[in-house]
Amino acid sequence: MVADIFRDNSWAWPSSWRDLFPAINQLDHIRPDQNKQDRLLWKDGDKLIDYSSATVWDTIRVREQEINWVSIVWFPQCIPRHAFLVWLIMRRKLLTRDKILKWDFSRRKNMNMMCCLLCYADVDSHDHLFFECKFSEQVWKSVRDKTDMVDVDPKWVSIIGWLMTRIRSKKASFYVARLLVGATAYTIWQERNARLFKNQTRPPEAICEVILKTVRYKLMGVKFKPCANVKSLLGKWGIDDAAMIDDGG
Template sequence: MKGVWGLDESENSIFLSWFLTFGVCLFEENPYGWLGSTRIDYEIGDGSSTSAWFDYWCVNGPLCTSISPREIARAGFTLQDTVADVSIGETWNWPEAWRNLFPVLIHADAIQRNLSVQDQVLWMNGNKLHEFSSSEVWNSIRSREPQVDWVNVVWFSQCIPRHAFLMWLIMRRKLLTQDRILRWGADRRRNMNMMCCLLCYENFDSHEHLFFECKFSAQVWRLVRDKPSMSSVQPKRNLIVEWLSERARSKTAANFICRLIVAASAYIIWQERNNRLFRNHARPPDIVADAIVETIRYKLMGTRFKKTPRVMALLQEWEVQEGCLDDNGG
């Protein structure tokens, strides 16, 4: 835990905020670990892989909560002992006096080892026991929200991860645009009086303005939208997302390219905005459009497609050689 804490000790870190909100509660309610030991169960087999003192194999919890390390050492045991180490055959090997000192051991008498099978760790989700796995634990402790209708527009097989992540931020309106900064307070508003969109030098930039109502962004969009046959889609984020959502479940190469080019356009326009803000470096719309097209072309060169006449024609339009085609339809 000390190593995890050292990952990010800054006052405003995401980890620290999460830990103070959720982690402390987990430790207070379950002192045996952040997963919540009351939800972990052990099915004893031969006892060779279950800790005698620290694992949750007894009804009342780990034995270390009742028996101190000093008492364990005095009885000739070690903290590394397994359940198999503290038993002989079908009987327990601890001192007889312990039964009076530690009533928790009475419950252990009902547990019999099965020497023919290995120990098994189980995870209790509600009233049901499942074989322990990280996915099972995650699915039972995570919070769930309704699936948004744009999920397949942002996240899909063979997407470009950094582009998809930025699209996710855009859809959740989490980018640090000027309209959001203006809502921080009066002091910051005074500093923003001379600010405007660095792409078109009109209005404040916002998610709607940058993607793609800004004159600069709209011009870039009109230069690239014909390539994936989206010429009828107007440069407005909600219209573009609606158009993609209607086709999001389609697995055709054409619709795959449409999603790629929208994400790449958003990413490179945001990159252009930041370059102008922090580096004082500006590019004209046609150069930005060329960067978007080249990014998609390189992506297509590394993607495998089913070899069909339609796909061959599509790749030829993008000047991609047929080496990425798969004859067996993979």
């Protein structure tokens, strides 16, 4: 208690403390009201607020600007490994070859080292892989027909722009669209890595098949509110009530 150290109208610090903690000398002119209860306060800028670990954390934490695209990446019933990849793409954190070679000046002029292994015609970069590359574009154009995104350009910014305009939507079609974007990006990135590290290649048709199978399988396990829209949406994916029971849901 402050009253224990403030007696007879003066501070009763042990004398050695004045040398050890010179800051207490600054308190000499302060006369606490001994009739008041002690309170622990925290100064946040000009504001004095009641102390708690939560208020301290709130003052000292680094504040990033709130991102508005979070529910494009993370949403209920997403496929976590796909969501994680989409998050990396949104933050431009994938180690595409354009990035790696920026660090390695000696190889900078060697185009073979920069080349996209899906089309061999351009530089391996975020925008190129998702989905401006001829190979990725072909994949995207084949799979997007299963959603409402038939008119959306095969460009990451266009796809994200389209999703952003529907970000508050609760429609099953919006859920499927996000699922499909994640599955497509993930499978393209997997193919790119298989070519780079294992020298294994698959044609675009095989990639499309993997994407559609993955999304379809996921949809079979999701409980939707039964309605005509959902029925027709699932019908597009070859899922009817019988399929859901047969495949174990």
